[in-house]
Structure formats: structure tokens, C-alpha cells
Amino acid sequence: MSVSWLELLLIILASFRLTRLIVFDTITQFLRSPFLEVVEETLPDGTVASYIQPKGTGIKKFFGELLSCYWCTGFWCSLVIVLGYLWYPFIMYPFILIFAVAGAASFLETILGKLVED
Template structure:
């Protein structure tokens, strides 16, 4: 498969969106839960703040640390996106395209929210 600039852009956007999905989005919280301890603390204003710390040892610690690092998860998400696109191009293309479009949408939403808050 020849990687054109357009293919690189689509793969990049799909990797970006998949990484955000794994690290931050509420819909995949169930995937992260086994690898984190939830810590609740009351702040100075009396509000409860929730922190997530990776488990203390073993594979759960490793995966918790991986999932708490956007850059680390991004490498593996990118490897998965590129790998699946090379191994199964016809089957994976719709999934990758959906992730890429969602990536563009999330970038645009961030820009809109930035200007609304200003």
C-alpha cells in the first residue's frame, strides 16, 4: 500500500480519535476501570474531586500507566490503526474513515468551544 499525503492525514486523524477515545472518553471508561484506583478528595471549596491512579503492581499497573499517558497510548493506537489498515485495507477503511471524521469533528468542536469561552 502506498501512503499518500491524504492516507497519512486519514490515518493520523483516526489515530488521534482512537487515542482520545481510549484515554479520555466516558464511553470507554469501563475499559479503563480495571487498571485504576479511584481517589476522591474534597477541595478547598468543599467540592469532591476524583483522581484516577494506576493500580500498584503487575500488568494492571503497566496498563494503567499506559492508559494514563496520552502519548504512550497514542503510539499503540497508531500502530493498531496502521497495522489494521495494511493487513485488512478493505474491511478497516470504513472504521478508520469514521474515526478520522470523528477526529475532525472533535477538533472543530474544540475550536468552537474555545471561541465561545472567549
């Protein structure tokens, strides 16, 4: 099965948005919280820096590493979207379209935000 340029663009945007949803968005914090913890550190200048650290060991740490890595999560999101589209296009296309529109909207929002700041 071949994929057109438009389908590829939609898959790319959908993968981008799904990855950001899982790794960064507040609405999916409940998915990350069993595997990640926020560690705060006071720097010498008095500011507080916070960073994310995987919890536990074994499989729990594995999922913590996965969910804290944009590149790792992006690979698995892309794999699910591409294979889902190739095997079940009728079911996956509406989801891909929705995530692609949301991904394109986030790009536009970022670009417009940068233009308005200047």
C-alpha cells in the same frame, strides 16, 4: 506500499480519536476501571483535587500506566491502525474513515467552542 497525504491525514485523525476514546471518554470507562482508580485529595484551600492512579502490581499496573498515559496509548492505537491499514486496507478503511471524521469533528467543536466563549 506508499501512503498518500490524504491517507496519512485520515490515519492521524483516526489515531487521535481512538486514543481519546480509550483514555478519556466516559463510554470506555469500563475498560479503564479494572486498572485505574480515582484518588481524591483535599487541598489546603479546601478544594478537592482528583487524579488517576494505576491499581495493583505487575501486569495490572502495567495496563493502568498504559491507559492513564495519552502518549503511550496513542502509540499503540497508531500502531494498530497503521498496520491494520497496511495489511487489511479493505477492512480497516471504513473504521479509519469513521474515526477520522469523528476526530475532525472534535477539532471543529473545540475551535468553535473557543470562538463562542470569546
